[in-house]
């Protein structure tokens with residue numbers, strides 16, 4: 001019975017070691033913010049952090065996650081107030097929203113290492129995350145905005161982008 | 164002209180219209196079940212002791228929160244939020260008090276114009292604007308009257324703003340919450356009274372036209388929004404489907420589950436008996452978890468009879484299309500103006516060209532899924548779906564029960580694009596739930612989702628055009644050969660009479676071909692490719708017919724302009740003369756084209772060798788519901804035929820903007836969809852099966868492939884039109900025309916490939 005450390009809590013789950021972590025998180029732990037899109041590492045909808053690195057949970061067997069620190073969208077911030085989540089709302093990024101947990105988790109792993117990415121670095125880091133609604137330009141803008149917010153002490157996150 | 168949209172242009176929606184009937188081959192008629200308990204409606208929304216339900220569309224709780232019930236599927240177009248915005252405008256509520264919930268399939272939530280629950284065609288805003296406005300205004304009037312009684316002042320002296328009714332003279336005021344709690348609201352409205360309400364004029368708007376924060380975005384930024392795939396019911400088990408190698412027509416000969424039985428948690432393999440015709444030859448493996456269901460599905464040994472389509476390929480479908488097009492008596496006429504045969508006889512120049520589009524797959528990021536639960540007499544279905552009225556009937560057909568016993572629980576849709584107009588995913592859920600006596604959630608693998616898509620059909624179009632001595636277009640024959648996606652529904656209201664009285668045709672294969680150019684002699688023939696229809700049952704993919712008809716029309720117009728020695732944009736403007744039936748639309752399209760040209764610097768910017776700009780303009784979706792849209796595409800083509808899209812400039816006239824920021828998001832998304840379909844997405848049929856199975860072989864546009872997109876929205880105060888689809892249709896022809904201007908290569912097949920560009924380059 002594997003023990004997982006997920007979003008700061010220890011939880012024991014009942015699953016064969018080769019079960020994709022994705023399904024354990026979604027079904028047993030009922031954290032459904034992490035999504036299933038392709039099951040083949042091709043879309044990024046299932047992106048979570050394992051020891052701070054963005055990984056595809058559909059490609060991660062539960063046995064590999066044991067003893068590591070797992071973070072899902074539910075654990076990214078205490079009050080849905082990670083700078084990326086705030087930027088996502090200010091830039092009004094999501095359309096259907098289905099890809100967005102994965103997009104945010106993927107972006108968070110970039111900003112945790114590089115708080116001043118260029119547009120090219122953003123594109124290179126995000127290219128494995130599909131958005132079928134094609135919200136790419138807003139994703140870019142929101143990442144750059146969140147990066148800027150993280151850099152400045154005075155958080156300017158309250159004003160709306162003019163339309 | 165499609166009969167279902169006739170009503171929208173003139174009068175306010177007929178609020179009592181319930182004439183729309185739905186029928187499917189399997190389930191017959193489905194309507195009228197408001198007595199079914201447990202429907203998610205205003206009654207269930209709020210536990211507050213005193214509440215006020217001015218209409219089925221919203222209720223106001225004693226806490227002052229206004230909960231709008233959205234009868235439309237929300238697949239990312241933020242339509243629930245838009246409905247709330249329209250209600251809020253007339254109601255006078257504060258935006259922070261607005262909430263939304265998604266409607267069940269109770270017919271009381273049917274579209275007031277369409278009389279059914281269906282979401283598509285970019286119809287939602289245009290067809291619900293009036294009803295939601297009236298619902299909001301009725302609420303305001305009732306609240307005001309109650310407040311007047313309580314305050315003892317004339318209702319006419321009251322002002323409603325920010326969820327508060329105030330009396331400036333006496334400085335008295337009451338919040339909506341207080342008025343609801345007072346229980347003094349007595350006013351009710353008959354349909355005639357509703358119709359008689361004088362609505363605000365656009366100059367009085369304070370909410371419509373404002374980019375308020377979308378209500379569904381916060382839960383979509385923290386993982387809490389619930390999609391169909393997230394449903395969890397007590398005692399629920401999971402189903403994974405095993406689908407045959409042939410898209411349609413296979414049957415199961417035998418199922419060997421001996422290996423599956425060794426998978427822990429395996430419950431049962433259920434072979435579908437699908438009388439609704441939604442699936443053929445499917446088996447569901449049911450297990451205690453989805454991972455185990457997948458393992459069991461993989462362990463099942465299923466033997467198939469491939470059926471009549473097992474040998475067919477994209478090539479055979481195209482060959483059949485060409486054969487049909489050559490026959491004089493094929494198909495039915497959608498447009499028949501003047502006498503093209505005679506005009507061709509007098510033409511100075513005749514051009515002919517063939518245009519094709521490939522099979523395309525919807526591939527919403529949330530794979531198809533449905534959860535079915537039998538509870539007493541009621542079959543509960545949880546799934547994000549665009550066509551509750553028909554899908555409920557299909558679920559009933561799969562269960563062998565009367566549709567009135569089906570309750571559809573709507574969820575947020577992880578992408579729709581037309582895919583979720585269909586209900587195939589409900590069949591395995593229903594039959595598995597029945598077989599194992601537990602609620603079952605069925606989730607398609609991406610491979611199931613791709614290979615069993617109700618795809619955009621492969622199309623073949625032949626266009627023949629005649630020019631007079633001055634290069635003026637005097638005759639056009641346009642034949643469109645495809646599977647007929649909407650005929651497949653079996654709902655007569657969605658078909659259109661043919662001009663030559665040869666029976667109804669599927670206008671959703673030819674819409675757009677009835678363009679706003681003035682061409683005195685003009686034929687459009689809709690030809691059904693029965694072989695493709697059977698082998699690749701097609702669906703409605705974002706923008707439907709205009710996604711291919713304008714590919715042909717707008718490419719051909721360009722070819723004609725070049726043949727006549729005219730600038731392609733100027734040539735279009737001269738054809739948009741607004742004469743006769745084209746009056747109004749043609750002028751708006753002309754202005755939109757000019758706007759796009761101006762923004763892009765068309766004809767003024769000097770481009771380096773190997774670069775070019777191309778234009779296209781469209782009246783998608785339908786003649787009666789057009790959003791006037793134009794694009795200037797700017798491309799660079801390398802000698803190897805590689806195309807780099809540098810910029811897409813899109814202008815669109817949407818009449819009225821309810822939410823400017825959302826319109827830009829939708830138009831940009833639609834334009835990138837157009838680009839994705841034009842250059843990156845291609846599905847093929849081989850041995851009766853779709854060859855592409857996941858995002859490695861079917862490859863929608865990624866972030867690194869995104870060009871600069873400039874969007875210009877024109878809002879001239881006319882009725883609001885749709886924005887979710889039209890921009891899809893304008894991109895491919897603008898690109899093709901830009902490629903021609905860059906390097907002289909004319910491509911006539913979608914998607915555009917470097918090989919095709921290279922092959923057609925002038926030496």
Ligand code: FES
Nearest residue numbers: 037038039044058
């Ligand atoms: S579901 Fe894991 S990458 Fe697509």
Ligand code: FES
Nearest residue numbers: 096097099132133
């Ligand atoms: S918002 Fe729909 S897939 Fe990204």
